[in-house]
Amino acid sequence: MLGRKERDQLELFITGSLKQLVPDEHVLARVDRVLDLSWLRQEVTDCYCANDGRPGIDPEAAVRLMLAGLLSGIVHDRKLMREAQVNIAIRWFVGYGLHEQLPHHSSLTRIRQRWGEERFRRIFKRTVEACLKAKIATAEVVHIDASLIRANVSWDSLTEQHVVDVLSENQNEDESEAEKTGRQSGKYKKVCTTDPDATMATNARNRRLEPSYKQHTAVDDKVGVILDVAVTTGQTNEGEMIEPQVDEVEAITGIDIKTVTADAGYAYAKVYGALERRGIDALIPAKAEPIKSRVPLRRFRYDAKHDILKCPRGRVLRPARPIKHGRFFYSKAKDCARCPLKGDCLSKGRVNKAVVVGNDYPALLRARRRRERWSWQDRRLYQRHRWRSEGFHGEAKTWHGLARAIRRGLPNMKIQAYLTAAAINLKRLAAALVALLLCLIASLDASPSASRGVPG
Structure with missing residues (x-):
């Protein structure tokens, strides 16, 4: 009917x-x-x-x-x-x-x-503590990664700011070039007038710069609990954030980290050195040295015991003036005068060789040697990094609205990131509770007393 x-x-x-x-x-x-x-x-x-x-x-x-x-x-x-x-x-x-x-x-x-942002961070920390108490996070193996978040501004709000680099009189050509390395080049630089905290950044060379923030995340290996979240402007380098983030994770959890995984964007000498000093195993694939000269740095041999550098012909280069993240090593002019590699090794107008070596250069060399000897377990753990840390960023952007900033300003962006991470941690904790209940029900059904109909 x-x-x-x-x-x-x-x-x-x-x-x-x-x-x-x-x-x-x-x-x-x-x-x-x-x-x-x-x-x-x-x-x-x-x-x-x-x-x-x-x-x-x-x-x-x-x-x-x-x-x-x-x-x-x-x-x-x-x-x-x-x-x-x-x-x-x-x-x-x-x-x-x-x-x-x-x-x-x-x-x-x-x-x-x-x-304020700090109280929302405490809400997020409480979810981390709840996950640790439920034993769905160990904080021993941590995956660290960063992702850009598009700012809530329009392209019409971008203007061009004239940038003039004024060099001090006591800087020579080598030091000036070294300090310029890694900075955005160009006579004009775009800035955002409606959200000055957002800076121009991109995640690929074939993509245009966009006004963005950058979220740095530490994810636990067990079930993907987010242990720490930090938000900066888009131009902040990932290598500058990994050391304070490791310290923050250990402060929140009270557990010493054993292993940290990250992608090649973190493969800097200072990162390897910082993790070594903390006794942390760094599963970070070391990048090949960029070749900018016919006689690249890899052909020079560093002697850590005597703190000297030897050129391909065996001549000694000694340390001199320090710079921000390393030191200049200089050779003697008489050693380079009759060297057969002089035409390829020295730049025009120079009579001796000057090489910049990072502060933790030995740690970088050890990381490169270890990368060639990664075990099956190391490769497997690094694969987990992709679907733990990068998977979290994909989940947050696809399902929880983190692909774009909701409001303007760095404090508002931090609040959005903290609440999103807290929501995902609560999802992880709720799923673990459901799994635990199912296991208990299955164990009761499989017990001998249940099969005989005897009440437990």
């Missing part, structure tokens, strides 16, 4: 909880089982007046609203509040009934401004 449903019938009374209408496997229902924000109210008490003004939004409800949006892929406050108006799962997760009026979207903006 063909049925009919009357759609204009109104309900007079509704009994029970909204939880009855939310499936147990819904992402918000699963996250609710592991989310604990009971500490938050005391944390933000100093941001509010105790006996004056209108009552503000409950702090836990505000954070739950932000997390619900990120878990659902809704990153803009206006769209989130429109969705929460009709979404029973979000209303139940936040704690609002069907008859209650939801906060205005601007309230979330004021809360972020009032609390």
Whole structure:
């Protein structure tokens, strides 16, 4: 018989909880089982007046609203509040009934401004501590990577700023060229007027520069828990961030890191040296030395014991003036006068050889030798780096709106990154809880008492 449903019938009374209408496997229902924000109210008490003004939004409800949006892929406050108006799962997760009026979207903006980025970082740290307590993270093997995040600006807001490099009188040609290495060249440099914190950057040479931020992430190897997140401007070099990030992970977890993996973008002598001094095994593929001369640096032999450099003909180059990340090694003019490699080795106008050697150059040499002897376990672990750290960036950008900044300014970008990482950690923790419950059910079903019908 063909049925009919009357759609204009109104309900007079509704009994029970909204939880009855939310499936147990819904992402918000699963996250609710592991989310604990009971500490938050005391944390933000100093941001509010105790006996004056209108009552503000409950702090836990505000954070739950932000997390619900990120878990659902809704990153803009206006769209989130429109969705929460009709979404029973979000209303139940936040704690609002069907008859209650939801906060205005601007309230979330004021809360972020009032609390500041540090309090949102503490929310993220709490999720890390919860994952460590649940033993789904060990913090012994850490994958570190960085990814660009497009700033929330238009191309019309970019202007050209004239850049003039003024060189000091005491800098000679070699030192000037060494300090220029790695900097963006060009007479004109584009800057963003609407978001000055965003800088021009790109992740490939065949792609144009875009106003961006850069997120540096440390991911645990076991199930992909995010242990630390740092956000900088787009032009910040990855090698400058790995050392403080390793220290931050050890401070958060209280565990000494045993192995760090990273891609070739971190293959700098200072990175290898810093990890060696901390007793950390660095699984970072060393890059081949760029050949800029007919007699490249790899043909020179460094003697760490005597701190000297020997040229291909066996002549000694001794250290002299230090620069930012290394030192100049100079040969004697009389040693180069009759050298058969003089025409290929010396630049025009020079009478002796000058070579820049990084401070941790021996560590770089050891890393290059070790790369040739990577074991099967080392190669396997480095493969895991790709689908742990790079997989996290893909997940955050595809499902949680981190492909583009929502708001402008570095503090707002940090808050977005902290909340996104916290939401993903809560997903990891909820999935681990479900897996644990399934294992317990399976073990009870397989027990002898269960098979005989005897109550356990």
